[in-house]
Amino acid sequence: MSTNHMDVVSKEEYGCPHSHKASLILENGELAGEFLSRHFENCDTCNKKLLRLKNDRKVFLKQIPFVTSTEEVKVIFSSEAVLATEKVKRKVHLLKRKRMNEVNRQALIFFSDFKDAILSKPVVLSLCLVTTVWSYLKIFN
Structure with missing residues (x-):
């Protein structure tokens, strides 16, 4: 039973095979490579996924308490x-x-x-x- 990479992603991400690299790019903090930087700026699917991941990350970071010790x-x-x-x-x-x-x-x-x-x-x-x-x-x- 083979698994296609399209089975893992949602329906809106079917259009671009590069959208799975968005989390890696977000984690590295910068767009690696000239091709990917241009692609993520021009591709709506990849751009939406990157923005959604950034928003999710902000929500998670807000939930982490920042407390200084006495x-x-x-x-x-x-x-x-x-x-x-x-x-x-x-x-x-x-x-x-x-x-x-x-x-x-x-x-x-x-x-x-x-x-x-x-x-x-x-x-x-x-x-x-x-x-x-x-x-x-x-x-x-």
């Missing part, structure tokens, strides 16, 4: 914001400190293993053998 509420929220900011900063600092401790612990484990590997008997004996052979070849040849 100074007491502003002070309360600003003090709570300061407390919340301090809590977040402490938490971030604590997490960073935990991460640094973890990295330091891993580095200490690595260097401890590295020291044990370098100072192990096979490595020391191998170094002694290589040094002895090298010095023998340099001195006696």
Whole structure:
């Protein structure tokens, strides 16, 4: 079952395929593109839809109450914001400190293993053998 775009729009908008772009143009606040700006100025169907959407928008905006908060509420929220900011900063600092401790612990484990590997008997004996052979070849040849 296919749906035609004409099924969605009202009967007065059947005449223009561009009328569905009116809400996008209204939302962007300006007419985008040279073709659309000329078209919406000249096309009665699109122009009517744009005006109707503007009027509907005005009605909706009038229903939104605009109330300013009192100074007491502003002070309360600003003090709570300061407390919340301090809590977040402490938490971030604590997490960073935990991460640094973890990295330091891993580095200490690595260097401890590295020291044990370098100072192990096979490595020391191998170094002694290589040094002895090298010095023998340099001195006696």
